[in-house]
Amino acid sequence: MELLGGYMGKxxxxxxTAKKISEEKLDGGTLxxxxxxxxxxxEILYQEVxxxxxxxxxxxxxxxxxxxxxxxxxDGSGTFSVVTKGPMTNLAGASxxxxxxxxxxxxxxxxxxxxxxxxxxxxxxxxxDGKAELRDARSLAGxxxxxxxxxxxxxxxxxxxxxxxxIGPAGENLVRFAAIVGDKGHVVAHNGMGAVMGAKRxxxxxxxxxxxxxxxxxxxxxxxxxxxxxxxSKNLMGGILYKYGTGGGLSSGAQAGWLPIKNYxxxxxxxxxxxxxxxxxxxFEVKPAPCFACRIHHVHSIRxxxxxxxxxxxEEPEYEGLAGMGSQIGVADAGSIVFLSNLADRLGMxxxxxxxxxxxxxxxxxxxxxxxxxxxxxxxxxxxxxxVKAMLQKIAKREGFGAVLAEGVKxxxxxxxxxxxxxxxYSLKGASPRGHDHRGMGRWGEMLDTCLxxxxxxxxxxxxxxxxxxxxxxxxxxxxxxxxxxxxxxxxGWRQFEDCLGVCRFCTPxxxxxxxxxxxxxxxxxxxSDAMTIGRRIINQLRVFNFRHGLHTDVxxxxxxxxxxxxDGPCQGKAIRPNWEYMKQNxxxxxxxxxxxxxxxxxxxxxxxxxxxxxxx
Amino acid sequence: MGKVDIKIYSWLSDSFPGRTLSHAALNESxxxxxxxxxxxxxLSSQCPPFGKVIFDCQTQRFYPHVNFIYKGKAADAIHxxxxxxxxxxxxxxxxxxxxG
Numbered sequence: 001m002e003l004l005g006g007y008m009g010k011x012x013x014x015x016x017t018a019k020k021i022s023e024e025k026l027d028g029g030t031l032x033x034x035x036x037x038x039x040x041x042x043e044i045l046y047q048e049v050x051x052x053x054x055x056x057x058x059x060x061x062x063x064x065x066x067x068x069x070x071x072x073x074x075d076g077s078g079t080f081s082v083v084t085k086g087p088m089t090n091l092a093g094a095s096x097x098x099x100x101x102x103x104x105x106x107x108x109x110x111x112x113x114x115x116x117x118x119x120x121x122x123x124x125x126x127x128x129d130g131k132a133e134l135r136d137a138r139s140l141a142g143x144x145x146x147x148x149x150x151x152x153x154x155x156x157x158x159x160x161x162x163x164x165x166x167i168g169p170a171g172e173n174l175v176r177f178a179a180i181v182g183d184k185g186h187v188v189a190h191n192g193m194g195a196v197m198g199a200k201r202x203x204x205x206x207x208x209x210x211x212x213x214x215x216x217x218x219x220x221x222x223x224x225x226x227x228x229x230x231x232x233s234k235n236l237m238g239g240i241l242y243k244y245g246t247g248g249g250l251s252s253g254a255q256a257g258w259l260p261i262k263n264y265x266x267x268x269x270x271x272x273x274x275x276x277x278x279x280x281x282x283x284f285e286v287k288p289a290p291c292f293a294c295r296i297h298h299v300h301s302i303r304x305x306x307x308x309x310x311x312x313x314x315e316e317p318e319y320e321g322l323a324g325m326g327s328q329i330g331v332a333d334a335g336s337i338v339f340l341s342n343l344a345d346r347l348g349m350x351x352x353x354x355x356x357x358x359x360x361x362x363x364x365x366x367x368x369x370x371x372x373x374x375x376x377x378x379x380x381x382x383x384x385x386x387x388v389k390a391m392l393q394k395i396a397k398r399e400g401f402g403a404v405l406a407e408g409v410k411x412x413x414x415x416x417x418x419x420x421x422x423x424x425x426y427s428l429k430g431a432s433p434r435g436h437d438h439r440g441m442g443r444w445g446e447m448l449d450t451c452l453x454x455x456x457x458x459x460x461x462x463x464x465x466x467x468x469x470x471x472x473x474x475x476x477x478x479x480x481x482x483x484x485x486x487x488x489x490x491x492x493g494w495r496q497f498e499d500c501l502g503v504c505r506f507c508t509p510x511x512x513x514x515x516x517x518x519x520x521x522x523x524x525x526x527x528x529s530d531a532m533t534i535g536r537r538i539i540n541q542l543r544v545f546n547f548r549h550g551l552h553t554d555v556x557x558x559x560x561x562x563x564x565x566x567x568d569g570p571c572q573g574k575a576i577r578p579n580w581e582y583m584k585q586n587x588x589x590x591x592x593x594x595x596x597x598x599x600x601x602x603x604x605x606x607x608x609x610x611x612x613x614x615x616x617x
Numbered sequence: 618m619g620k621v622d623i624k625i626y627s628w629l630s631d632s633f634p635g636r637t638l639s640h641a642a643l644n645e646s647x648x649x650x651x652x653x654x655x656x657x658x659x660l661s662s663q664c665p666p667f668g669k670v671i672f673d674c675q676t677q678r679f680y681p682h683v684n685f686i687y688k689g690k691a692a693d694a695i696h697x698x699x700x701x702x703x704x705x706x707x708x709x710x711x712x713x714x715x716x717g
Contacts, residue, residue, distance in 0.1 A: 237628060238629065251626060251639060252627050253714065255711045256713075464714075465714075
């Protein structure tokens, strides 16, 4: 198929072991089938990482892929996906970050980078002007992600025309939930992507904004459609995201029982209005720090103006940072939350897993499972910010008890025992959820999604909302096992399609307009139905990958605490656990998966153009 | 006669008069024997933001973006509508929130 617009048509291949860099032409047929981003990454992962290759094996691939809308005038089009086999689940992982790299990679001449092998020494990859080079990063060893970004931009003489995504000490030390952090505040967070980079001895990937032109089939149409989408995005959820960022929804979570509070031990947190987005935007000094081409600019930089961290400057935390380093660990001082959230980013760790593991330690400490001596002298009481600060640093360096916690909450609790496994919040695949209490109102679907997805995080859902153009009626009863599991299956595919495009999800509130934008850029003629098929193709392909790599349906569920029943608050007594098997079976059935084994049925794979995968199951 | 407290949070309260940064508050009277449905239907016609954002009088349903909390507990958006109001009842409306 001829590529008319949206693609550079090239993949950059990097073999770190041999220090060899090459490029490969992308064929239109693959792009039509998988689009880009997560889809393209999933196809490469499937083809090039066979069963038996573990996450830290040099043969594991780390794929960074933009999409057809990246780098165009579409709002928020600096996004890219990272796809790999991740250490938290030792199964497929796919995670996205916004910022600039997705756009700059294309402007440097490439749609994606495929990295394999392991470098003998710490290096970074610099992509620019249609070529790439590996550079010595030994002087960057131990530096945090912000220091690394500043050092590399200075070394290369770049400023805003360079995008750096790096690992911090956590990634270098193979902390299982290490993240890749870039553009001062954007994070490829889930399933330990930073640990995979660390295992490859790759400190950073840098893309320079170059002169390569991104062809757009119908530029005027794209602008017209994108302006309509922008108006919808701006007014999405009453404009709360536009005005207050993702933290603007935090108090809704407290009132509807989906704000995580002290490791799911309670659902009451009266201080929620002191730590929400509204508070930050009206009490601290903030200014927009938008991603590439974004007019929504929900991302802000921040300066704390009160409390013990007055004067601290960094990135305004997203909702998950506020919840994770706030209510989840009993911290009610907004400035301290800003500090801790930024610390996790700078150390290069997923703020979600960091907060679950910290909250678990605090609950264990409260219940006498740990003494301060066992915790290297730290008094891990709820809300003890200084102890959390010290423990996060220990985790990143794998020092003392930090080495236990560096394995993530599932493995740490299994090692400690003493009844602590029952207190740990995680999906049985090994990763922990996003920063919500999924037992709360409107979040049951997200728990089901987190536990049944390929990537152990959201795949079908994005909170309780989805574009009305998908034609699926809204959930009337958020605690109906039948309704929730049915809706999850019916909408599944759309979010995966979005993750192929190279744009931020906050800029795609209307499915029809989004698909029309893809058509305006590429010259294709996709429908929403086509988009759903593409999304479902990727989901099923990753599911086959996971089965080949050891997935069993026994692990498609929540841990004891994750699937427990709230003991107080608005959702007290609402029990998901007794409904779990029904929800899982209903979902399997509607997805076209075998009820017993959970494997995609041959007819399901055939209908998605994946008949060649049938033999692999 | 009795009174109920209604609090409307987040962006749902944007068009209500007298809202604070976080919410709008209503203190409504009701007659003996009135149900939640009666109250919400009345408010929908008397208070335009309520009819536009919270409760659709025509379909007798809450809008899909509304979470309904009654007496401190997540309420059933269909069956709880026919419960009889009691003096001092507290009702919260909270927006659903995608993403984050």
